[in-house]
Amino acid sequence: MFVRGILSAALAIAACSSTFHTAEASAASKSLTAADFDAAIATGATFVKYYSPECVHSQKLESTWERLAVEHKDWQRTVGFKFAEVDCVAQADLCEDNEVVSYPTMKLYHRGEQVAKYSKSRSYNALDDFASAMASEYIEVAKDVKLEELPEIRVNALGKVINLNAETYASRTPFGPWLIEYYAPWCGHCKALAPVWDELAEHLKDKVNVAKVDCTVNQEICHRQRIRGYPTIKLHQFGETIEYSGFRSGPAFAEFALEAIVPSIKPVTLEVLNDIKGSKDVTYIYTHDDNTSAEVNALIDRQSQIFYRQIGLYGSNDPTVAKSLGVSTPSLTVLKDNRQFTYEGSLTDSNAVKTWIKEVQQPLVLTLNGANVGSFLQTKGWIALGLFDPSKADTAAARKELIETAHAYHKANAESNAQHDILGNALNFAILDAKEWQSYVRGAYGLETDALPAVFIVNGVQELYYAHGFDGRRVSVDKDALLAHIADIESGLLSPKSQVGTVQKVFREFQSRTKPFVRFYHQHPTIAIAIAGAMVLGMMRRLAPKEDPNAKKEDEKEGKEVKQD
Numbered sequence: 001m002f003v004r005g006i007l008s009a010a011l012a013i014a015a016c017s018s019t020f021h022t023a024e025a026s027a028a029s030k031s032l033t034a035a036d037f038d039a040a041i042a043t044g045a046t047f048v049k050y051y052s053p054e055c056v057h058s059q060k061l062e063s064t065w066e067r068l069a070v071e072h073k074d075w076q077r078t079v080g081f082k083f084a085e086v087d088c089v090a091q092a093d094l095c096e097d098n099e100v101v102s103y104p105t106m107k108l109y110h111r112g113e114q115v116a117k118y119s120k121s122r123s124y125n126a127l128d129d130f131a132s133a134m135a136s137e138y139i140e141v142a143k144d145v146k147l148e149e150l151p152e153i154r155v156n157a158l159g160k161v162i163n164l165n166a167e168t169y170a171s172r173t174p175f176g177p178w179l180i181e182y183y184a185p186w187c188g189h190c191k192a193l194a195p196v197w198d199e200l201a202e203h204l205k206d207k208v209n210v211a212k213v214d215c216t217v218n219q220e221i222c223h224r225q226r227i228r229g230y231p232t233i234k235l236h237q238f239g240e241t242i243e244y245s246g247f248r249s250g251p252a253f254a255e256f257a258l259e260a261i262v263p264s265i266k267p268v269t270l271e272v273l274n275d276i277k278g279s280k281d282v283t284y285i286y287t288h289d290d291n292t293s294a295e296v297n298a299l300i301d302r303q304s305q306i307f308y309r310q311i312g313l314y315g316s317n318d319p320t321v322a323k324s325l326g327v328s329t330p331s332l333t334v335l336k337d338n339r340q341f342t343y344e345g346s347l348t349d350s351n352a353v354k355t356w357i358k359e360v361q362q363p364l365v366l367t368l369n370g371a372n373v374g375s376f377l378q379t380k381g382w383i384a385l386g387l388f389d390p391s392k393a394d395t396a397a398a399r400k401e402l403i404e405t406a407h408a409y410h411k412a413n414a415e416s417n418a419q420h421d422i423l424g425n426a427l428n429f430a431i432l433d434a435k436e437w438q439s440y441v442r443g444a445y446g447l448e449t450d451a452l453p454a455v456f457i458v459n460g461v462q463e464l465y466y467a468h469g470f471d472g473r474r475v476s477v478d479k480d481a482l483l484a485h486i487a488d489i490e491s492g493l494l495s496p497k498s499q500v501g502t503v504q505k506v507f508r509e510f511q512s513r514t515k516p517f518v519r520f521y522h523q524h525p526t527i528a529i530a531i532a533g534a535m536v537l538g539m540m541r542r543l544a545p546k547e548d549p550n551a552k553k554e555d556e557k558e559g560k561e562v563k564q565d
Helices: 002-016 037-041 056-071 092-097 124-137 166-172 188-203 219-224 250-260 270-277 294-306 319-325 350-359 373-377 395-416 438-445 479-490 502-523 525-543 549-564
Strands: 029-031 045-051 081-087 105-110 113-118 178-183 209-214 232-237 240-243 282-287 312-316 331-336 339-342 365-367 382-388 427-433 454-459 464-466
Touching: 029 056, 037 045, 037 081, 045 056, 045 124, 056 081, 056 124, 081 124, 113 124, 166 219, 178 188, 178 250, 188 209, 188 250, 232 250, 270 282, 270 312, 270 319, 282 319, 294 312, 294 350, 319 331, 331 350, 365 395, 373 427, 382 395, 395 427, 395 479, 438 454, 454 479
Parallel strands: 029 081, 045 081, 178 209, 282 312, 365 427, 382 427
Antiparallel strands: 045 105, 105 113, 178 232, 232 240, 282 331, 331 339, 382 454, 454 464
16 A cells, blocks of 8 residues: 555656645645545535645645635635645545546545546636636535625536435525426426426526426425426526426527526606506506615516516606606505505515515406416306407406406405305406407307407306396496396396307217226226127127018928929
């Protein structure tokens, strides 16, 4: 062993073109020996320099390494990243065991395993860039460390997909943003997405962390995230998540992620504000001026990122906009359901602002679109569905009237402490662009676009709807008329119509009756085929013409007479 160590050190010194110099380890970079090496690298991440005090290159690196270790000495306490060094003349066997063949050699270990070998420039900037990237990659924040104590956390420093588990998910995702794929190994779509995900990680290097979570192994994580299908893609930042619902391609993922990590406050003028009031379900207006603090502006910027694609957030420093809203700057106001609500708390309290935005986020009357129409119409209960054509001049007034009807209806129910709104179920209100969805409107309700606007009381689950009053005419989009119509329905004075035609009913009945056999066939195909064959054979025998016994006797008699002749 001693001879092996001497030979190893001699070869390395020869390759180094050495001159003698004694290098002393910095207090920030612990000098390790064979006795304590394994224990030192067993926890966290450890950046180890292997050197020879007799090597000129080691001597040149000494001051740079010391500066690096000293300037980042707090990393061990805050993010679990530390510096160490090994004198390969004194610890020749240890260096050979770690496959050190030249000096200086620098390697990164994470929890006792080598994860990287440094091979770039030995300049301070290059080493610092590598160390900060690795500290972010293998971050382990202690429980007693405050966020303000942390160094800058690098985002996707390596441009690689990170496989998160229960431990790393909890410790790393607070430092985002993260685009995470929740998947199952057996899922075909997930397998197809794998190469796209790898390319995406490289494309989003230094911008967005790209990761994946195996839900078959990390069931608790996926349960908390309410994962219902694979793959599910979510963007995480600032403690909030946004689920991706677009086309599954690399460019589409990248656009979604990159837009979400920058503030998305849209400018608004007084003219645009008036248009918004009559066309949007929910709109947030942030008014400010030149005296508004940078802290408040930054907080609102962050809210626009947290609620990216979930809310419309507009901003203006035009005093006429603030005046039209009747607010003083800075202020945060929401316009929805023909009403205005202004946030009254502190605009420096991030959690309070975020909570308020969530509380007022849902409108009383929801405008349906491609993303929510299917799920909303399948919600249990009844819906007062406004069918409008946005291109018509009277649509804006009809929309406002339906919203006022919703206000009046819910207010009356609240005052009477009604437990159920209509026929034992909740009554919701919604608006649908009937021109865009004219095929559905025509097929389900027999309504043409020239008959708009109209309001039907529908039940998507039961496929029933109320379209007419006692007089056989459609109910107008008028608050009093519509409230009276709903009261008649609640009283059981009107009967609903079915959305399903006669032919469709017969087809569905056939499907329901054959479904058990189809299920049995998929489970037991051989037995099912045998049973079906037996049934067909039996039917053929039943349908075959029966033989007449009298005819048979006549044939026999004729045969005997022929023989006698």
